[in-house]
Amino acid sequence: NAGVTQTPKFQVLKTGQSMTLQCAQDMNHEYMSWYRQDPGMGLRLIHYSVGAGITDQGEVPNGYNVSRSTTEDFPLRLLSAAPSQTSVYFCATSGRGLGHSNQPQHFGDGTRLSIL
Amino acid sequence: AQSVTQLGSHVSVSEGALVLLRCNYSSSVPPYLFWYVQYPNQGLQLLLKYTSAATLVKGINGFEAEFKKSETSFHLTKPSAHMSDAAEYFCAVSHSGGGADGLTFGKGTHLIIQP
Numbered sequence: 001n002a003g004v005t006q007t008p009k010f011q012v013l014k015t016g017q018s019m020t021l022q023c024a025q026d027m028n029h030e031y032m033s034w035y036r037q038d039p040g041m042g043l044r045l046i047h048y049s050v051g052a053g054i055t056d057q058g059e060v061p062n063g064y065n066v067s068r069s070t071t072e073d074f075p076l077r078l079l080s081a082a083p084s085q086t087s088v089y090f091c092a093t094s095g096r097g098l099g100h101s102n103q104p105q106h107f108g109d110g111t112r113l114s115i116l
Numbered sequence: 117a118q119s120v121t122q123l124g125s126h127v128s129v130s131e132g133a134l135v136l137l138r139c140n141y142s143s144s145v146p147p148y149l150f151w152y153v154q155y156p157n158q159g160l161q162l163l164l165k166y167t168s169a170a171t172l173v174k175g176i177n178g179f180e181a182e183f184k185k186s187e188t189s190f191h192l193t194k195p196s197a198h199m200s201d202a203a204e205y206f207c208a209v210s211h212s213g214g215g216a217d218g219l220t221f222g223k224g225t226h227l228i229i230q231p
Binding site for chain 1: 165
């Protein structure tokens with residue numbers, strides 16, 4: 001049982017390049033989210049999804065696209081990387097608990113992304 | 117809108133001393149509150165959560181937190197610090213239980229344990 005798997009763990013890009021950060025989960029969780037972590041800023045929500053085919057914007061969505069074609073996968077796309085997107089990116093998932101009490105989020109180990 | 121304020125970006129305590137990490141929240145609806153811990157180069161691990169069942173919440177590794185509605189606080193405590201507690205701690209709030217529309221995090225408190 002792998003939980004939440006993020007790939008790659010490290011990546012260096014040049015300004016203007018595109019790439020996709022992968023997030024896969026094997027817990028059959030409905031909810032998935034992407035965060036970025038910057039020094040002194042905590043974690044900020046980029047995009048989230050409440051189920052396959054449904055996505056919405058978080059606090060800092062500009063420059064990022066997402067899609068959710070399956071329950072298991074929630075990729076994050078950078079169409080034209082900028083130095084301001086240098087960060088550590090975390091994917092998180094959670095399921096819907098009993099009695100409508102939602103469960104806390106489970107985090108992947110992160111992707112460290114540097115944009116030169 | 118909701119927000120979280122963590123007082124003190126760095127907190128230093130001696131091994132064996134009381135740990136107190138402060139968190140104040142702002143939420144327009146009854147909140148769900150969480151504390152997460154992050155060790156270097158790792159993801160976040162849930163310490164404990166408040167979901168209105170009890171105001172004093174016990175978590176893993178000897179940590180606990182008390183929800184005080186009148187003070188809009190959810191401070192994290194541990195009676196006796198251990199060297200292994202050195203890490204970054206994040207307080208987070210959600211009005212949906214944490215999953216459906218993500219969490220709002222504080223900026224984090226780096227806990228330093230002095231030998």
